[in-house]
Structure formats: structure tokens, C-alpha cells
Amino acid sequence: MANCIIAQSGGPTAVINSSVVGLVEANNTLGIFDKVYAGLNGIEGILNGNIIELSSFSQDDINRFRYTPSSGLGSCRYKMKKLEESTEEYDRLLEILKANDIKAFFYVGGNDSMDTTAKLSAYAKETGIDVKFIGIPKTIDNDLMYTDHTPGFGSAAKFIATSVLETYLDSSVYINNGIFILETMGRDTGWLAASAALAKLNGKQVADFIYLPEAAFDVDKFLCDVKNKFEEQNQVYIVVSEGIRTAEGKFVAEAHAQSHDKFGHAQLGGVGAYLKNLIISSGITSRVKSLELGVLQRCAMHCASNIDLEEAYEVGYEALRQASLGKSGYMIGIKRENNAPYKSSYFLIEADKIANNVKYFPTEWINESGNNLKEEALEYLAPLVSEIPDIISASPMPSFKVFNK
Amino acid sequence: MANCIIAQSGGPTAVINSSVVGLVEANNTLGIFDKVYAGLNGIEGILNGNIIELSSFSQDDINRFRYTPSSGLGSCRYKMKKLEESTEEYDRLLEILKANDIKAFFYVGGNDSMDTTAKLSAYAKETGIDVKFIGIPKTIDNDLMYTDHTPGFGSAAKFIATSVLETYLDSSVYINNGIFILETMGRDTGWLAASAALAKLNGKQVADFIYLPEAAFDVDKFLCDVKNKFEEQNQVYIVVSEGIRTAEGKFVAEAHAQSHDKFGHAQLGGVGAYLKNLIISSGITSRVKSLELGVLQRCAMHCASNIDLEEAYEVGYEALRQASLGKSGYMIGIKRENNAPYKSSYFLIEADKIANNVKYFPTEWINESGNNLKEEALEYLAPLVSEIPDIISASPMPSFKVFNK
Numbered sequence: 066m067a068n069c070i071i072a073q074s075g076g077p078t079a080v081i082n083s084s085v086v087g088l089v090e091a092n093n094t095l096g097i098f099d100k101v102y103a104g105l106n107g108i109e110g111i112l113n114g115n116i117i118e119l120s121s122f123s124q125d126d127i128n129r130f131r132y133t134p135s136s137g138l139g140s141c142r143y144k145m146k147k148l149e150e151s152t153e154e155y156d157r158l159l160e161i162l163k164a165n166d167i168k169a170f171f172y173v174g175g176n177d178s179m180d181t182t183a184k185l186s187a188y189a190k191e192t193g194i195d196v197k198f199i200g201i202p203k204t205i206d207n208d209l210m211y212t213d214h215t216p217g218f219g220s221a222a223k224f225i226a227t228s229v230l231e232t233y234l235d236s237s238v239y240i241n242n243g244i245f246i247l248e249t250m251g252r253d254t255g256w257l258a259a260s261a262a263l264a265k266l267n268g269k270q271v272a273d274f275i276y277l278p279e280a281a282f283d284v285d286k287f288l289c290d291v292k293n294k295f296e297e298q299n300q301v302y303i304v305v306s307e308g309i310r311t312a313e314g315k316f317v318a319e320a321h322a323q324s325h326d327k328f329g330h331a332q333l334g335g336v337g338a339y340l341k342n343l344i345i346s347s348g349i350t351s352r353v354k355s356l357e358l359g360v361l362q363r364c365a366m367h368c369a370s371n372i373d374l375e376e377a378y379e380v381g382y383e384a385l386r387q388a389s390l391g392k393s394g395y396m397i398g399i400k401r402e403n404n405a406p407y408k409s410s411y412f413l414i415e416a417d418k419i420a421n422n423v424k425y426f427p428t429e430w431i432n433e434s435g436n437n438l439k440e441e442a443l444e445y446l447a448p449l450v451s452e453i454p455d456i457i458s459a460s461p462m463p464s465f466k467v468f469n470k
Numbered sequence: 471m472a473n474c475i476i477a478q479s480g481g482p483t484a485v486i487n488s489s490v491v492g493l494v495e496a497n498n499t500l501g502i503f504d505k506v507y508a509g510l511n512g513i514e515g516i517l518n519g520n521i522i523e524l525s526s527f528s529q530d531d532i533n534r535f536r537y538t539p540s541s542g543l544g545s546c547r548y549k550m551k552k553l554e555e556s557t558e559e560y561d562r563l564l565e566i567l568k569a570n571d572i573k574a575f576f577y578v579g580g581n582d583s584m585d586t587t588a589k590l591s592a593y594a595k596e597t598g599i600d601v602k603f604i605g606i607p608k609t610i611d612n613d614l615m616y617t618d619h620t621p622g623f624g625s626a627a628k629f630i631a632t633s634v635l636e637t638y639l640d641s642s643v644y645i646n647n648g649i650f651i652l653e654t655m656g657r658d659t660g661w662l663a664a665s666a667a668l669a670k671l672n673g674k675q676v677a678d679f680i681y682l683p684e685a686a687f688d689v690d691k692f693l694c695d696v697k698n699k700f701e702e703q704n705q706v707y708i709v710v711s712e713g714i715r716t717a718e719g720k721f722v723a724e725a726h727a728q729s730h731d732k733f734g735h736a737q738l739g740g741v742g743a744y745l746k747n748l749i750i751s752s753g754i755t756s757r758v759k760s761l762e763l764g765v766l767q768r769c770a771m772h773c774a775s776n777i778d779l780e781e782a783y784e785v786g787y788e789a790l791r792q793a794s795l796g797k798s799g800y801m802i803g804i805k806r807e808n809n810a811p812y813k814s815s816y817f818l819i820e821a822d823k824i825a826n827n828v829k830y831f832p833t834e835w836i837n838e839s840g841n842n843l844k845e846e847a848l849e850y851l852a853p854l855v856s857e858i859p860d861i862i863s864a865s866p867m868p869s870f871k872v873f874n875k
Contacts, residue, residue: 467639470642
């Protein structure tokens with residue numbers, strides 16, 4: 066029997082290692098390959114010969130790895146040259162695979178990784194080399210086309226929505242409360258910020274306003290909205306994506322940073338801090354707090370969604386199965402079969418179709434004022450956020466396992 | 471039978487409502503008072519007649535309230551005048567209690583609340599009014615004297631340590647990693663920052679340096695430590711308390727903010743952002759991230775420590791029991807009976823002794839370099855951090871209940 070290899074690429078998620086474990090256990094069950102290798106630090110590591118044998122680790126290590134957040138095989142942001150420019154790296158990679166008798170390569174990542182997967186697959190076919198290349202989706206941003214959603218998003222959404230609810234309560238305790246701004250990731254798309262809509266108290270959404278990159282942001286309208294709401298309820302809760310833009314397509318945060326650059330100031334943080342200063346300057350109130358969730362939202366295994374972990378596992382499992390059927394140049398997509406009870410299935414989609422596309426948050430799910438979401442968004446989001454797995458919640462402190470440390 | 475009243479004061483914690491539920495259920499079991507009232511927004515609310523009847527709510531509401539973070543009765547930062555200055559507020563409060571046939575007053579809070587508790591108790595005794603006043607400890611800062619620790623701290627410690635471990639993994643995925651700075655709360659004491667020491671991978675603490683207000687902070691030594699560590703391992707993880715000070719006792723963050731004030735700049739965030747800029751300016755590396763946990767660390771019920779929740783419940787329970795025995799002017803303290811298995815008991819401590827004291831992190835638990843902790847700190851911290859209660863982890867999104875909304 067030949068061997069296979071898996072590697073991770075791009076920004077980490079809470080569930081990216083579950084996909085690796087799904088693949089390892091698919092091989093244990095289906096018996097397709099002799100050994101499952103892992104490339105450390107993605108394709109960059111493989112090109113440097115940084116390869117370990119995953120299937121030699123104990124089941125205990127594998128079980129802990131499954132519930133360890135962040136890329137436990139290490140990651141990279143390495144982009145291979147275009148085939149037309151040079152085939153050198155492609156040849157080198159294929160040689161390394163050949164030297165290890167590797168007949169299938171699995172890459173866990175987002176758009177760029179699917180680009181790499183598609184190119185490698187095409188080059189192998191072109192040069193008559195029998196290696197299968199399959200992409201496994203991963204990104205908290207949920208911005209891959211064709212797949213209903215991406216593994217990693219559900220857990221990020223759960224952490225964001227939970228944190229919104231908790232910080233809303235925290236910012237509501239006094240007689241005179243203030244304005245709270247929570248900034249999420251999502252430079253190009255609003256999926257992460259949108260998940261804040263799941264935070265409800267007494268059946269009512271706690272976020273007064275949710276701003277996404279897909280709706281043009283107008284500073285004057287924003288201040289007017291906030292002023293009116295503050296006068297009405299003496300408290301305002303705002304969720305904002307780091308990627309909100311003006312009608313001209315300029316990042317609101319960057320527009321601000323540039324206006325200060327000439328003084329040589331240090332950077333002022335993100336758009337949340339900018340909006341905070343804006344509100345204070347406008348005289349609405351000086352009681353304004355802003356909070357950036359930062360990398361917490363992509364690694365918070367302690368608040369992971371079990372459905373997300375399970376689907377991450379399954380796309381890994383399915384990737385191995387499809388490679389064994391001779392497929393190459395595809396990514397595993399998730400199809401939503403049913404919402405209540407939630408049910409999904411898996412399918413193949415050409416990796417190059419994923420590579421050059423971005424799935425934006427549907428503008429028809431944003432209200433007319435551009436400052437909140439419609440019910441359709443909640444119907445989409447809610448089933449992806451489920452319970453925290455017992456193995457995580459039952460432990461005083463997590464016992465994580467990674468292979469790159 | 472007469473009635474009793476409970477109110478919350480100061481900054482919220484994840485477990486402050488559990489103390490209220492402990493008290494309500496103590497009364498259900500022991501049958502001491504007719505009704506349990508709650509003052510909304512602390513003493514400020516009571517003085518405005520803002521009182522509800524807690525014992526009239528359903529058991530379902532009470533159960534959900536027990537696992538709801540942040541002061542669900544509302545809070546205040548109201549300091550009563552000194553008795554020598556004016557007894558007007560004291561008389562008004564006692565009249566309100568009398569009008570509602572209230573014979574016991576319970577105040578959940580920190581130093582200031584214990585000051586209020588002590589003063590009210592003394593004044594009632596002095597004027598021959600039969601109302602008992604008992605304080606219930608609460609603060610994430612863990613800075614109350616005599617009690618082994620305070621309810622609220624264990625859950626904050628669990629969230630901080632867990633976030634340290636997860637963000638450490640997140641910041642470790644590339645071949646060339648950078649420097650990560652996590653800033654915790656704790657303006658006067660280092661208990662919160664210290665809890666980062668619980669974050670371990672493969673049995674080894676992941677934080678390279680932990681800086682507390684109790685050890686004088688020297689910028690040059692800091693940069694030297696960071697530079698050496700970065701050269702050694704191409705990655706540094708730093709935890710810093712917002713309250714770190716220079717040898718002269720000046721807040722490091724403020725020293726910085728002031729140096730920029732003359733230009734009229736907006737505030738640059740906390741000490742984490744300051745240290746980040748310092749490292750970049752010093753040329754060690756430009757790959758530096760800083761993250762402020764902010765209010766998340768005091769309201770993260772989704773990562774609460776069950777032992778903390780239980781103890782919060784028990785101090786509420788014990789407060790009612792002690793009032794029924796005729797005690798007044800005391801706070802309920804926690805005594806650690808055993809570390810493994812962890813066991814605690816409860817005792818009375820004069821509220822005025824708590825009011826005018828601060829419990830600092832023991833300097834003998836800090837290493838000689840002032841940049842890390844000794845084993846004794848871990849022995850103290852570890853038992854306070856336990857599992858997440860099932861009721862929280864099993865729910866896709868929490869169903870919280872508060873009484874001030």
C-alpha cells in the first residue's frame with residue numbers, strides 16, 4: 066500500500082485539527098493507505114522535508130489533537146508560483162511525495178489552499194503522475210463559495226454570539242449605562258459580525274446595530290442612529306465587522322488611520338476604537354467602551370460548537386474516501402439538507418472554482434437601513450451553533466496536543 | 471415573619487447571581503423570612519424605592535438566574551456619606567427597610583460594599599434598630615483580606631488561563647512566529663494576571679513572562695528579557711496586568727499616555743498596546759500582537775469554574791443562615807480546608823476589617839527576576855479552576871435571566 070499526506074495552511078480555526086483526525090480515522094477504518102504522513106507548516110514545510118508520521122502516534126494523542134484548537138500541524142502563508150512562471154517547486158514537491166511513496170495529498174485551508182490544490186492536481190495530471198489532491202475547507206470567515214458554510218465558522222459564531230450576550234449583560238448593570246462596541250474579524254465579509262444576531266435576551270436580539278462590510282457605512286447616519294437609540298434607551302450595543310467600508314469602498318478604520326499617519330502616531334487599533342472616539346467627539350456620551358475579540362474568536366475551543374467539530378471531522382473523513390475513489394482537484398463541500406433537525410451531507414466541488422471566488426453575506430439578508438439583519442440570516446446561522454462537547458467542558462484546564470511544538 | 475433584602479454593588483462577576491440564588495434557596499429551606507426582596511441597582515436603587523420581590527419568581531427563573539453572569543439585580547458605585555457627615559441617607563434607608571418589614575440586609579460586593587455593610591450595621595446597633603447587615607464577597611480581583619479567595623475570581627482565572635493557552639497555540643502556527651502580549655485586568659493586584667500560569671502545554675507553562683503590579687516594572691529589563699527569549703525560541707508569550715508600575719509606583723500605561731497627551735491624541739489603549747509599540751520601536755521584531763481581554767474576563771459564564779459557582783452559592787446561603795443567628799456587621803469568608811481534593815468552609819469576618827484592606831499577591835510567590843511565578847502560586851490557583859457546569863455547556867446558546875431588564 067502507498068501512503069498519503071495532510072497539511073494545514075492559512076489562519077487557524079478552533080476545529081482545523083478535527084479534520085486531520087477525521088482523515089486519520091477514515092484511513093484506520095477504510096484501510097486505504099499504509100501510512101498517514103503530515104507536513105508541518107503546510108506546503109512550505111513539506112518543501113523543506115518537514116514530515117512526520119501521524120499514524121504512528123497513540124490514540125490518546127489523536128483524541129486530544131481532535132479537540133485542540135489552532136493548526137496543530139503548523140501553518141504557512143506560502144503561495145506557489147504560477148505554473149507558467151516556473152514548475153520548479155511543483156516538481157520538487159512531487160519528487161518529495163514520490164520519495165515517500167505518497168499517492169494522495171490533502172490540504173486543509175481556504176481560497177489560497179484550494180488554488181494550490183487545483184494547480185498541483187492539474188500539474189500532476191498533465192505530467193502523468195498518479196497523485197490525488199483533495200482540498201479540505203477551513204476558515205472562520207465562512208467566505209468559500211458553493212459550500213453551505215465552512216468548518217471553523219460555527220465555533221467562531223458561537224464564541225462571538227456568546228460573548229455578545231455576556232458583554233451586553235456586563236454593560237447593562239448601572240442606572241446610567243453607556244455604549245458598547247464589539248469588533249469582530251471579517252475583513253471582506255460580514256459572516257462573523259452577523260453571528261452576533263444570535264445573542265438574545267428574553268427572546269429579543271441584544272445588539273442594537275450590526276454593521277457588515279457588505280453594507281456601505283455612513284458615519285453621519287451611524288452617529289444619528291446611535292444618538293437616537295441612546296436617547297431612547299440610555300444604552301446602545303453595537304457590533305461591527307473590522308472590514309466595514311464607506312460607499313467608496315474604503316475601509317473605515319484605514320480612512321481614519323491615514324488621517325493620523327502624518328503625525329507619525331502609533332496605530333490606534335481597529336474600527337471599534339475609531340467609532341468609540343467618534344461617538345465621544347460627537348458629544349453623545351463619554352461612556353463608551355470598545356472591545357476587539359481578536360484572535361480569541363478563531364481559537365476558542367472552550368466555546369466550540371459540537372456540530373462544527375463533527376463536520377470538520379467528516380470533511381476530513383470524506384476527503385480520504387474520495388481520494389480512494391480516484392478523485393483529484395476537488396474540495397469537499399457541505400450541503401445543508403435540513404434545518405430542524407439540522408442535517409448536512411458532503412459533496413465534491415472543483416477546487417479551482419473555490420480558489421477564485423468569495424462568498425459575501427447576502428445583501429438581501431441585511432435590513433434597508435444597513436444596520437441590522439433580517440430573519441433569514443438567523444435561520445441560516447442558528448443551526449450551526451450547538452453545544453460545547455463534554456470532553457472540553459468537563460476538564461478543569463484543557464489537555465491539548467499539537468505536533469508542531 | 472419579617473422579610474429580608476439583597477442587593478449587588480460594584481463591578482460584575484460571572485457568579486454574582488449564584489450568591490443571590492444561594493440566599494433565596496437558603497430561605498426556602500430554612501424558612502427564616504417571609505419574603506426575599508431584591509434592591510435593584512444596589513443601595514442607590516433601594517434609596518429610590520426600586521425593590522422587587524425575588525421569592526415570587528418561578529423556580530425556572532431562579533435556576534436560569536443562577537447561571538447568568540453579571541449583576542442581574544443591577545449594580546451601583548454609590549458610596550454613602552460618612553456617619554459623622556450626615557445620617558440622612560442612613561435614616562432614609564432604615565425607614566425604607568422598616569416600611570417593608572425588612573429585618574436583614576445582604577450586600578454582595580467588594581471593599582466598598584463591606585464598608586457600607588459595616589457602617590449600616592454600626593448605625594443600626596447604635597440607634598437600637600433591629601436589622602442585621604451581612605456582606606457577601608464578590609470580586610474577580612481576589613483582593614479581599616482574610617478570605618482565602620473571593621467568588622468570581624475562580625471563573626475569571628479559568629477564562630484567562632484558558633484564553634492564554636488557546637491564544638498561545640494561535641500565535642505558534644508559523645515557522646516564524648512573533649510576540650504575543652495578553653493584558654488582564656487587575657489595577658492594584660496581580661491575581662488575575664497570575665492565573666495565566668495555569669496555562670500549560672505538555673506540562674510546561676506557555677507564558678514566558680508574567681508581570682504583576684506587585685513587582686516593579688523596569689522597561690529596560692523587560693526589553694532585554696524579551697529580546698533574549700525571542701532570539702532563543704523565535705516566539706515570546708507575555709502576560710501583563712493592566713496595573714503594572716514602575717519602581718516609583720507610577721502606572722506604566724499612564725506614564726505612557728501622559729507622554730502623548732500634549733499632542734491631544736486619543737488614548738492608546740492599555741499597557742499591552744504600549745508594550746507592543748515599545749517592542750516594535752526597540753527593533754526586536756515587528757511581529758507583535760497585543761490583546762486586551764477586557765470585560766470578557768469578568769462575565770464569561772461560558773467558561774465559568776463550577777467550584778466558583780458553587781462557592782458563590784454557598785456564601786449566599788451562609789449569609790442568610792448567619793443573619794438568622796443574629797449576626798450583623800460581618801462578611802462571609804471562605805477558608806480553604808484542603809487542596810487535593812479541594813474542600814472549603816465558611817466563616818464570619820468583621821466587615822470593617824475587609825473595608826480598609828487590600829490583599830496583594832504575595833511577593834514571595836514571584837520569582838527573583840520579577841517576571842514569573844513560583845510553584846506556590848500554582849498550588850494556590852489550581853484548585854479554584856474546575857469544570858464548566860453542564861447546564862452551560864449543553865446549551866447551544868445560553869438562556870439567561872436578569873431582573874434589571
